[in-house]
Amino acid sequence: xxxxxxxxxxxxxxxxxxxxxxxxxxxxxxxxxxxxxxxxxxxxxxxxxxxxxxxxxxxxxxxxxxxxxxxxxxxxxxxxxxxxxxxxxxxxxxxxxxxxxxxxxxxxxxxxxxxxxxxxxxxxxxxxxxxxxxxxxxxxxxxxxxxxxxxxxxxxxxxxxxxxxxxxxxxxxxxxxxxxxxxxxxxxxxxxxxxxxxxxxxxxxxxxxxxxxxxxxxxxxxxxxxxxxxxxxxxxxxxxxxxxxxxxxxxxxxxxxxxxxxxxxxxxxxxxxxxxxxxxxxxxxxxxxxxxxxxxxxxxxxxxxxxxxxxxxxxxxxxxxxxxxxxxxxxxxxxxxxxxxxxxxxxxxxxx
Ligand code: NAD
Ligand code: DAU
Numbered sequence: 150x151x152x153x154x155x156x157x158x159x160x161x162x163x164x165x166x167x168x169x170x171x172x173x174x175x176x177x178x179x180x181x182x183x184x185x186x187x188x189x190x191x192x193x194x195x196x197x198x199x200x201x202x203x204x205x206x207x208x209x210x211x212x213x214x215x216x217x218x219x220x221x222x223x224x225x226x227x228x229x230x231x232x233x234x235x236x237x238x239x240x241x242x243x244x245x246x247x248x249x250x251x252x253x254x255x256x257x258x259x260x261x262x263x264x265x266x267x268x269x270x271x272x273x274x275x276x277x278x279x280x281x282x283x284x285x286x287x288x289x290x291x292x293x294x295x296x297x298x299x300x301x302x303x304x305x306x307x308x309x310x311x312x313x314x315x316x317x318x319x320x321x322x323x324x325x326x327x328x329x330x331x332x333x334x335x336x337x338x339x340x341x342x343x344x345x346x347x348x349x350x351x352x353x354x355x356x357x358x359x360x361x362x363x364x365x366x367x368x369x370x371x372x373x374x375x376x377x378x379x380x381x382x383x384x385x386x387x388x389x390x391x392x393x394x395x396x397x398x399x400x401x402x403x404x405x406x407x408x409x410x411x412x413x414x415x416x417x418x419x420x421x422x423x424x425x426x427x428x429x430x431x432x433x434x435x436x437x438x439x440x441x442x443x444x445x446x447x448x449x450x451x452x453x454x455x456x457x458x459x460x461x462x463x464x465x466x467x468x469x470x471x472x473x474x475x476x477x478x479x480x481x482x483x484x485x486x487x488x489x490x491x492x493x494x495x496x497x498x499x500x501x
Contacts (some may be wrong), residue, residue, distance in 0.1 A: 151175040152386075153222040155207060155255065156229030158186035160341045161279070163194075164375045165226060165382060170194035177220050179213075180229060181206040184490055189481060190340045207251030210258070217258040223270065224386050225259055227252065228279045230310070233344050235497030237306035238439060248309035249316070252278070256320040256328075263326055275386050278317035278330045282371070282396070283307035285332070287442035294332070295448045296394045303440050327391035331382060334398040334447045337467065338375035339474040343482055343492040346370075347468075350409050351475045352482065352492060354416045357425040361495065364437030366406030369444040373399045374462035384456045398447025399460035406432070411465075415472040439501055 152169060156162040157178030169176040171194070178194075180186045182204060194200045201220070205212045207229050229251060231237065231244045256276070263274050285294040286301030302308040314330050321328035337347045353360045381397045389395060403411075413428035425431060452458040462470075475482065486492065 151177060151220050151222045152224040152226060153177045153179055153216070153220060155179045155225070155227045156186070158182055158188055158190060159228065159232070160185075160190070161336055161375055161378060162228040163187075163190035163192075163340055164338065165228070165379045166200065167192050167194050168376075168379055168383070170197045170200040173199055175199050177201045177203060177216070177222065179203050179205050179207070179216055183231075185232065185342055187485060189484060207254055208246050210254040213254045214258045214261065217262050221262060223273055224275045224277070225255065226277045226279065226382060226386065227255055231306070233496075234283075234304045234306045235344070235438065237304055237309070238497035238499045241305035241309075244305050244309040248306075249312045252313035253316050256316060256326065260320060260324050260326050264324075274327055275389075275391070276317070276320075276326055276328045277382060277386050278314060278328060279382065280314050280330050280332050281307065281310050282332050282334045282398070282445050282447055283442065284311040284314060285445075288444040288446055290444065293446045293448040294396060296332075296396055296451060303442055321392050329385055329389045329391060330394040331385055332394065332396045332447070333378050333381070334371040334373050334445055336373055336375045336378050338471055339478070340481065341375070342485070342490070344496075346405060346408065347412065347471065348475060348482075349492065350412045351416070351472055354413055354425065354428040354431055355420070355476065357431065358493065359433040360409055360413070360428075360431045361435040362405055362409055362432055363435060364441060366404060366409065366432075366434065368405050368441055369402050369446070370405065370408070371398045371446045372401045372403060372408070372464050373397065373460065374467040377460035377462055380461075381452055381456075381458050384452075384458050388456050395452050395456070396447050396449050397452055397458075398449045399462070399464070400447075400449075401464040402444075402446050403464065411468055412472060415469055419473065419476055435495070436498060438497060439499055
């Protein structure tokens with residue numbers, strides 16, 4: 150029973166690999182280590198005898214096929230992606246090649262393996278396409294995304310994820326591959342690269358730099374702790390129904406401005422002697438993201454009712470723990486900076 154986790158050196162993938170490896174499961178991390186992939190995020194899993202790492206680019210169909218034939222997985226949890234909306238505005242083709250072509254390469258490799266399996270193993274095989282709520286587009290002030298909400302992606306990132314979801318669905322409908330798709334809201338927690346709102350805010354506040362809030366800060370995101378996401382993904386693979394889609398969210402809608410203020414309050418509390426207190430004074434409104442989705446909100450009742458999933462982390466407590474983690478784990482983000490990652494550069498300001 151081997152699981153291949155693509156993108157296992159990234160933020161969510163590493164949380165999943167750490168959990169699977171700690172539980173003694175056989176797990177293979179398949180990752181090309183882009184700017185977003187870091188082996189140090191794997192922690193103890195990196196040395197665990199039940200964990201293997203394969204540095205493979207999912208755009209390379211033959212290399213992907215070779216890994217599948219080598220390990221003959223019973224489950225594939227596909228998280229590898231270009232994941233940052235701002236970068237997709239500057240370099241959309243990277244998103245097309247990894248998120249679309251890469252996903253089709255994985256589906257083909259899985260299909261080849263699955264179709265030759267004996268009946269029992271064929272029945273048990275699962276391919277989980279880890280998608281995003283952003284494929285549904287943007288909500289107004291009311292309403293929620295359900296599994297029936299039509300796709301309406303607005304950014305090159307979400308368009309590429311939507312496209313890859315369609316291919317995943319097609320492989321289930323046309324070839325019978327046991328594919329499931331999950332749509333998750335914004336994740337937060339340890340090991341998130343400081344290009345996303347929460348770690349950007351924590352590190353800017355800590356270092357006394359401007360905290361950049363796009364537009365008026367009134368855009369709303371629905372926040373979910375990464376460990377709750379990972380538990381949901383495991384449940385889907387174990388108990389979900391092939392062909393189904395599952396929305397994952399924790400009912401934690403917050404405006405970006407309120408999120409930044411909440412992080413600043415944590416920093417004020419943890420850094421009593423900081424010259425940057427009150428950290429809220431660092432919040433700066435900057436040029437808006439082109440095509441900025443106003444609001445996301447997830448109805449996760451299928452996850453809760455059919456699979457019995459419940460998020461364990463409240464946003465308030467999860468956020469405090471996350472801020473504390475970044476303060477206590479400088480080694481992690483300093484090593485990433487030393488590797489050339491620049492976290493204070495604004496991206497995605499393409500002219501309309
Ligand atoms: P991330 O950017 O932190 O990690 C992506 C990982 O994929 C990295 O390890 C990177 O090296 C790897 N990767 C990228 N291109 C690759 C390629 N061509 N071949 C092999 N590996 C490659 O992303 P994340 O935030 O952990 O997101 C993981 C998945 O979850 C993505 O599919 C994303 O769309 C989805 N998702 C993310 C969120 C979120 O809030 N972060 C929410 C919902 C869904
Ligand atoms: O909803 C799920 C999606 O959440 C995932 O599919 C994506 O992979 C993930 O990156 C995330 O997308 P967002 O665009 O919502 O995340 P980001 O952290 O980039 O931005 C969150 C909000 O904060 C968004 O409204 C833009 C705003 N923002 C972001 C940054 C980086 C700022 O105001 N300032 C910033 O510096």
